[in-house]
Amino acid sequence: MALNLFDQFMSPTHLGIPLIAIALALPWILVPSPTNRYQNNRLISLQNWFIKTFTHQLLMPLNQGGHKWAMILASLMIFILTLNMLGLLPYTFTPTTQLSLNMGLAVPLWLATVIIGLRNQPTVALGHLLPEGTPVPLIPVLIIIETISLFIRPLALGVRLTANLTAGHLLIQLISTATITLMPMMTTVAALTAILLVLLTLLEIAVAIIQAYVFVLLLSLYLQENV
Template structure:
């Protein structure tokens, strides 16, 4: 029984077992058999998406080492899979919780910072003061750039979780008004729900892309 509107986003069961990571493993169990069968249209579509992302990340990262884009392509597929799973009924949306999104964003950002400050210290210091900044404003710019750099993992995590939970909340609020509506209004509500679900489908793709693109841009700044 729901005690409030946000109870549907509670990832715990009666056994006090968190469903955050459990629901994330559903897709990982389904996907592997696709790569062991004769190439189908679905597997070819996955291959086209992976190669397209690889080319785009290669331009952003600007690295000569092969395989540097693998972590971002894998992260994109993982987030996209969990976003899609959340659109199905009775499947928990793990990416709507900060504990999951922050556990992806924080290690990614921290590894970039450790690598950048260890190997390119002067380059990282230069980034704290934008080119053309007056001398009197340099201390303030260093403080602003430092704060904006520190909050990056938080903004990544909040952006993903907030966008995923907002659409689900809107769908739930509209569906709760259904029993009190007339037949005509109910048909209009059903049409609106279908349009919102289509929008959520697009948001699932866009937010996965935004998360990994920003991560790749943060990585490119450390070189």
């Protein structure tokens, strides 16, 4: 019986209970909460430094109105980053490989940025659909193209995160399967594939961090256009 490589992306259940709920709640359990003590421990200090640096870098191009999203964007970054990193552990499930979850995060937040733009500055928000200096015959075509590109944004956010994580997990499973298969027959080749597997795992850690950052960064750019 052939092993289906995509079985690892199916939402597991135990006694009829979907374990994706536990996977989604786990990041908030692992992240330490700040204390009222005068001096925090090293882990909380490192976490506070990371959140401060990331938030400052993310909100630098935004005006004062976009700074209200600091809590949402920082929480989203930590949430997606933790889910991506936990998915690299053995015997774990990665919720961010599910397109439904990523679209559930992308669509409401993207829609919120659009609604904010239409409410606060409707002329500027609608002006993004037509670049300045467009020839009159091209106006209807460009409006249709820009409208389509506007509605594709949340799909691009969700698909980008899903595709990158899915591809990395598939490569790790393929190379690990090849390493186990070659170990009794060709020890040297198995050792080389094991080294490749370690390097690929390091690459996947970088991808998990980068994709979480790119997701939130693009969302902040969409917000920048509407505040």
